[in-house]
Amino acid sequence: MKILVTGGAGYIGSFMTRRLLDGDHSVVVVDSLDRGHRDVIDGRAAFEEGNLLDNDFLKKVFEKYQFDGIIHFAGFIAMGESMQRPDLYFSNNTFATMNLLEEARLAGVKKIIFSSTAGVYGTPSKVPINEDHPKNPENPYGESKLMIERMLAWYQRIHGVSFVALRYFNAAGASLDGRFGERHTPEESHIIPNVMKAALSGSSFKLFGSDYDTPDGTCVRDYIHVLDLVEAHILALERLISKKGGFYYNVGTGKGFSNKEVAQMIKKVSNVDFSIDMVGRRPGDTDSLIAATDKIRKELGFEPKHSDLETIVRSALLFYKTRSL
Numbered sequence: 647m648k649i650l651v652t653g654g655a656g657y658i659g660s661f662m663t664r665r666l667l668d669g670d671h672s673v674v675v676v677d678s679l680d681r682g683h684r685d686v687i688d689g690r691a692a693f694e695e696g697n698l699l700d701n702d703f704l705k706k707v708f709e710k711y712q713f714d715g716i717i718h719f720a721g722f723i724a725m726g727e728s729m730q731r732p733d734l735y736f737s738n739n740t741f742a743t744m745n746l747l748e749e750a751r752l753a754g755v756k757k758i759i760f761s762s763t764a765g766v767y768g769t770p771s772k773v774p775i776n777e778d779h780p781k782n783p784e785n786p787y788g789e790s791k792l793m794i795e796r797m798l799a800w801y802q803r804i805h806g807v808s809f810v811a812l813r814y815f816n817a818a819g820a821s822l823d824g825r826f827g828e829r830h831t832p833e834e835s836h837i838i839p840n841v842m843k844a845a846l847s848g849s850s851f852k853l854f855g856s857d858y859d860t861p862d863g864t865c866v867r868d869y870i871h872v873l874d875l876v877e878a879h880i881l882a883l884e885r886l887i888s889k890k891g892g893f894y895y896n897v898g899t900g901k902g903f904s905n906k907e908v909a910q911m912i913k914k915v916s917n918v919d920f921s922i923d924m925v926g927r928r929p930g931d932t933d934s935l936i937a938a939t940d941k942i943r944k945e946l947g948f949e950p951k952h953s954d955l956e957t958i959v960r961s962a963l964l965f966y967k968t969r970s971l
């Protein structure tokens with residue numbers, strides 16, 4: 647199939663591009679490079695540099711290529727930043743996706759996989775969280791993603807667009823050979839790369855919040871290895887080939903680790919006893935986010951293979967060590 651990968655110069659999108667190309671699909675990457683890196687785009691993919699906010703650019707892309715489907719990663723991803731600059735998130739995520747949906751509709755592209763987030767649920771009333779759990783985002787990032795899910799549902803109803811919204815819990819890890827990994831810009835907000843930096847530079851690590859309603863007081867999250875995450879998209883693509891409609895799936899493992907446990911695992915794997923500074927809460931964070939994964943396992947046959955915390959941390963460490971050599 648010919649697939650448009652938006653955000654293919656970013657962390658997850660670049661892994662997806664490689665996986666699609668290895669699976670004999672052809673790929674066109676669209677990315678503004680605002681927060682991505684040109685050097686991670688696989689040379690076998692075509693690359694169109696531009697912003698989804700730019701309609702003329704998008705029109706040209708859809709005129710130039712005939713796509714069988716879209717995997718839509720492009721967006722801003724920092725929950726904390728969205729609490730300072732909600733405008734950025736409603737514009738760059740929600741409004742930009744509306745442009746994409748419209749141009750895709752005009753070009754007759756009817757299959758789309760969307761990178762949603764566990765952030766659409768807000769503070770869960772029940773953990774693990776299943777897909778029917780009420781949606782009450784607690785930051786503009788989550789809200790911007792929920793708005794996109796809702797737009798997709800209307801496009802499905804009105805224009806017959808089929809979609810899968812994958813609600814990722816925490817994507818993490820690197821390729822097992824350490825060549826490719828997580829490099830978020832302008833600032834890394836994810837815990838594993840940040841703890842890793844502390845371990846490799848000998849600095850201390852700032853842990854946000856120790857008074858959450860969790861066993862050790864630090865936030866609990868469900869981590870999915872990026873290699874497993876991209877497999878979920880391959881399964882979602884197969885679902886869209888065999889069935890029309892709108893589908894929502896959590897992508898996680900169903901197991902949570904606290905921030906303290908993550909830091910301990912990094913100490914163990916790196917063999918560095920860095921110090922941890924406990925600081926106040928970060929606005930917009932919730933206690934525990936753990937996915938109920940029965941639906942994706944049952945309906946798509948999803949089985950994570952690399953998502954145990956130690957493999958995630960080992961692969962990430964290899965990536966950061968290789969980069970700092």
Ligand SMILES: NC(=O)c1ccc[n+]([C@@H]2O[C@H](COP(=O)([O-])OP(=O)(O)OC[C@H]3O[C@@H](n4cnc5c(N)ncnc54)[C@H](O)[C@@H]3O)[C@@H](O)[C@H]2O)c1
Binds near residue numbers: 676679683742815
């Ligand atoms: N990383 C995670 O843990 C996580 C969790 C839940 C959901 N997600 C979602 O997955 C997607 C990918 O995340 P990531 O970690 O790879 O992020 P990333 O920042 O590494 O990649 C996003 C890419 O999108 C590009 N981009 C952003 N806005 C654009 C626009 N308007 N037009 C064109 N290109 C644009 C950026 O330049 C960047 O290359 C995002 O939509 C994010 O919300 C990620």
